[in-house]
Amino acid sequence: MAETVLEIRDLRKSFGALKATDGVSLDLVRGEIHALIGPNGAGKSTLIHQIAGSLTPDSGTIRFLGRDVAGLDMAARARLGLARSFQTSSLAREFSALRNVMLAVQARQGSSLRFLRPVMQDASLTEPAMAMLARVGLAERAHVPAAELSHGECRQLEIAIALALGPRAFLLDEPMAGMGPEGSRRLTAFLDALRQEAPILLVEHDMDAVFALADRISVLVYGRVIATGKVDEIRNDPEVRRAYLGESA
Amino acid sequence: MRRAVTREAATNTTLALLLLAAPLAASAMGEPFYVTLATRIAVLALAAVGLNIALGLGGLVSFGHAAFFGLGGYAAGILATHAFNAEPLFLGIAGTTSMPAIWLVAMVVCGLVALPIGAVSLRTSGVYFIMITLAFAQMIYYFAISWPAYGGEDGLSIYLRNSFPWVNTAAPLPFFLVCYGLLLLGLLVFRALRDSRFGAALQAARQNEVRLAAVGIAPFDIRLTAFVISAMMTGVAGALFADLNHFVSPSMLSWHMSGELIVLIILGGKGRLFGPVAGAMLYVLLEHVLGGITERWQFFLGLILLGVVLFARGGLIGLVAGRQSHG
Known part of the structure; x- marks a missing residue:
């Protein structure tokens, strides 16, 4: 079993009645690209924010390199080796x-x-x-x-x-967003090699990139992970197809 | 990009030489009043260079820097009074009339006061930061008014200007040169800070604090350090201001003073090395020239400020030297 770098257990975050993160558990192991996909509003960015430390979860734990990071702010988590990119460039x-x-x-x-x-x-x-x-x-x-x-x-x-x-892990929130096909292709090749340096938790809408890159995929819908598995398992999971990929996948 | 840097350097050198040459010439022509005017420029500029560290580099609009300006002034006044009356200050510590000792005390006091004020104020941002720094400064202002030991509302006179080794500070020109030297030193400190790692982090905190935190640098620590350094420099200027006027009063602590320092920076160009110098020159000259014509000279100051804010965000330095270059 590969070394677990990031371990998320039963994470919950609500905004009023909206359960943006509803009992999410997730692992990121060394050497992998773990893609997080899901329709708009599924809570992907909310999850990234909680991992990075810019949002505080209501409950649940986040362990990074074996250490509970609750109580560490964004800067402290970055110093531990958690590097993030932003959905809109910051x-x-x-x-x-x-x-x-x-x-x-x-x-x-x-x-x-x-x-x-x-x-x-x-x-x-x-x-x-x-x-x-x-x-x-x-x-x-x-x-x-x-x-x-x-x-x-x-x-x-x-x-x-x-x-x-x-860093010891990358959190990349839609790195391909707004890039042309040529740019996406180059970035895909780049990230492909990058996983050897540190594992990547990748939020991405570009399905070609996700299927080309991901070792594992987790599908987030309404704040819940409805499936986690290898690319083929996810492609063929009936629940995922219904909830997210639609008929075309 | 290179050219813009050179033009700013040329502008700065010109301003520095102008501020030195004018009082030298005035003194040679037997016009000590203009030497005093130049001294006022140098001292206000130094106070504003201090504020420029927080406001210009860090984007921290402190509306309470008069607190530090006034505390510096009171440090000079109180120490000099005790030395003059040969009364120990407390615990048997004597007062002093030595300027370097007074500056040191002013810096320590301002640093110690700025630390808690900054620690509380920097929990907030934007309008709340402005208001909370104002509130702290007003607390100190009312404290000074209601504390009779050092003159209360009437202020405190400094009968003899404090001394500086080998310099006859009672004469206008030597005292100007002391202030001018300190201004240059303050500018060197500002430049070193701006170009250092600390300055990089501070300016990044102004531009995008999330970015700074995301690389692992806590914006709060950087800002608090900047706030304290900023207060210390403004405090030294306050001590000089008291010596310049032979007088310190609560008005040095009032929010008008805080506003004036902000105005100097906006006029000259915020975040720019010589912005406060250009701003202080324009401000004091307007005060002198227009003030001689009408009591309502601040109306025209307001018009100019409006023009700068609407049409020349970079202030005077921005107009002459172009946009700031960050390498």
């Missing part, structure tokens, strides 16, 4: 692409309470950041402010920032 928009990645490199190196050395002259920040940008194919755009990057480039930058954290 960047320091005035900073260049490079400086956005440098921020992650800086965070990984430890305390940000350093007041003297200029960051732009600090090769221990600029060089790893540049390397990450090169990995996602953004090296030429390093000095462009994030606000001026195209949508697809912002998505790439989010991945570069997550990479720079040297």
